[in-house]
Amino acid sequence: MARVAGRDGHGERAMTAVLECADLVHTYPGRPRPVLRGVGLSVAAGERVALVGRSGSGKSTLVRALLALEAVESGVVRCAGRPVAPGPVRRLRWFRRIVQYVPQDPASTLDPRARVRDIVAEPARRLRGDDGDTRVALESVEIPAELHGARVRDLSGGQAQRVAIARAWSPGPQLILADEPVSGLDPPLRARVTGALRTLSERRGTALLLVTHDLSVAARLCDRIVVMHDGRIVEDRDAAGLLAGPAHPETRALLAAVPRLA
Numbered sequence: 001m002a003r004v005a006g007r008d009g010h011g012e013r014a015m016t017a018v019l020e021c022a023d024l025v026h027t028y029p030g031r032p033r034p035v036l037r038g039v040g041l042s043v044a045a046g047e048r049v050a051l052v053g054r055s056g057s058g059k060s061t062l063v064r065a066l067l068a069l070e071a072v073e074s075g076v077v078r079c080a081g082r083p084v085a086p087g088p089v090r091r092l093r094w095f096r097r098i099v100q101y102v103p104q105d106p107a108s109t110l111d112p113r114a115r116v117r118d119i120v121a122e123p124a125r126r127l128r129g130d131d132g133d134t135r136v137a138l139e140s141v142e143i144p145a146e147l148h149g150a151r152v153r154d155l156s157g158g159q160a161q162r163v164a165i166a167r168a169w170s171p172g173p174q175l176i177l178a179d180e181p182v183s184g185l186d187p188p189l190r191a192r193v194t195g196a197l198r199t200l201s202e203r204r205g206t207a208l209l210l211v212t213h214d215l216s217v218a219a220r221l222c223d224r225i226v227v228m229h230d231g232r233i234v235e236d237r238d239a240a241g242l243l244a245g246p247a248h249p250e251t252r253a254l255l256a257a258v259p260r261l262a
């Protein structure tokens with residue numbers, strides 16, 4: 001059980017975090033300074049949380065630690081109360097059932113020859129031995145039925161991005177962690193991909209942890225915003241409160257870079 005801020009922003013209440021970390025510290029070999037300097041973060045069931053920060057603030061390193069892809073110097077990551085650390089695939093299967101990942105630029109990480117419906121079904125086949133909610137997932141992200149049998153190489157960038165989101169949702173995870181899911185897309189596609197994430201999250205109450213350097217995406221999609229700066233979390237509040245009255249200079253600087261929200 002972890003104490004995490006209530007979704008409604010009214011103080012703290014006890015609930016089990018789907019994914020949390022405490023006191024994470026990490027220094028890359030040969031680098032003089034740690035990139036994570038005592039990071040603690042918690043995402044409760046059904047919450048949509050944005051992790052924002054400028055380039056180099058440590059977001060991707062934190063994500064890799066949260067996904068048990070990077071062994072950190074010290075600190076702990078827990079999923080549903082159970083410690084998680086990098087290890088053999090079979091030992092992490094329980095964790096991958098709960099937490100799924102949408103990588104940055106999925107179009108380049110999906111096998112271009114694979115068919116859309118197989119790509120989406122693959123995690124569920126591996127983790128559960130069935131096809132998961134492949135059809136519902138593809139419908140929810142607005143991939144038309146005639147494309148379900150198409151090959152990944154025939155998709156546009158925005159379609160591939162939505163397929164990657166459907167793939168993460170299909171096996172029924174409790175949390176989807178998406179790393180810059182709309183970077184590199186033009187504004188109409190950004191809105192579409194953001195909408196797809198929202199639809200899927202609402203459909204099953206799937207929690208989201210969304211990494212972005214764009215506060216406007218965070219504002220549209222998330223109930224809570226966590227600001228990372230220089231390896232630390234400097235602000236962690238309900239989105240509306242943070243946007244209306246940013247407390248930390250780094251949050252103010254990020255807000256100032258988004259004219260429409262400032």
Ligand SMILES: Nc1ncnc2c1ncn2[C@@H]1O[C@H](COP(=O)(O)OP(=O)(O)OP(=O)(O)O)[C@@H](O)[C@H]1O
Nearest residue numbers: 028031035053054055056057058059060061062213
């Ligand atoms: N494998 C690595 N080896 C050495 N240094 C690294 C490695 N990966 C990241 N870094 C450095 O750690 C710091 C934090 O990088 P990280 O990618 O975690 O930040 P970020 O906030 O995700 O940035 P971006 O938004 O550009 O992806 C940067 O200074 C980066 O150069």
